[in-house]
Amino acid sequence: MVERISDAEHEIMEVLWQKAPLTATEVADRVADSKGWSLQTVKTLLSRLAAKAVIGTERDGRRFLYSPLVERDTYLAGVSRKFVDRLFGGKVTPLVAHLAEADELSDDDIREIEELLRELKG
Amino acid sequence: MVERISDAEHEIMEVLWQKAPLTATEVADRVADSKGWSLQTVKTLLSRLAAKAVIGTERDGRRFLYSPLVERDTYLAGVSRKFVDRLFGGKVTPLVAHLAEADELSDDDIREIEELLRELKG
DNA sequence: CGCTACTGACTACATCTGTAGTTTCATCGA
């Protein structure tokens, strides 16, 4: 069971999943555009993630290099499961049905998913 | 935009979506099995939901009757959207792909979803 | 060799969450 990751922490993880290892400053630079966090804020989030053992640290002279210890897929699997359990009784079909009914699915989406499912069976 | 509803509050909402209006005591009875919350806890959660205007209150003598002011579907739509946005870049296809790869989809699920999509197109 | 600047460590603090306890007011039964 992967530790709970908060919304802000998740932003940091996305950066590290894209490229790692990175220093705190590099991470801060990469989130600077989307979020407007200060370097200190990013460092706090990195510390919390390290405390949860979701990322690892490696000394590099006077700085630290941070890398994810959890695969993005592993994390997504856990979160998706919790989400589907909590809101759709653990069944994926109602989720897809809901998204479809709520017009969240374009015709292209539908075609893509159909193709995907065909491959799965094959 | 529906106000953020916490996990515990969501449990209360599920009860009210199933049947409403209900008194605080009735709600407490209905969550007693699954969660082990005290009546006081349930009342606190009801107050917070009422403060967020997610449920409405109606005086009934010396008690209150609580009812949802937000449809379950509306709520699900918002939460699902946020979920897909945050974790799958707003695209549903990668979500389905992920669930599929993570073996979260049984053959039956796949058949169900295919049928669902066929109806959508028709 | 000493000062400056960058880095991690520690501290801060308001708000949200989970989980109640306590107080007060009204009502129903004896």
Next chain:
DNA sequence: TCGATGAAACTACAGATGTAGTCAGTAGCG
């Protein structure tokens, strides 16, 4: 009528979260 009971309102409090500020140490530059 008066006390017990039940309901809402108010208070509590620790841990998580978002968002930093401050302190202290070290390495590199002059």
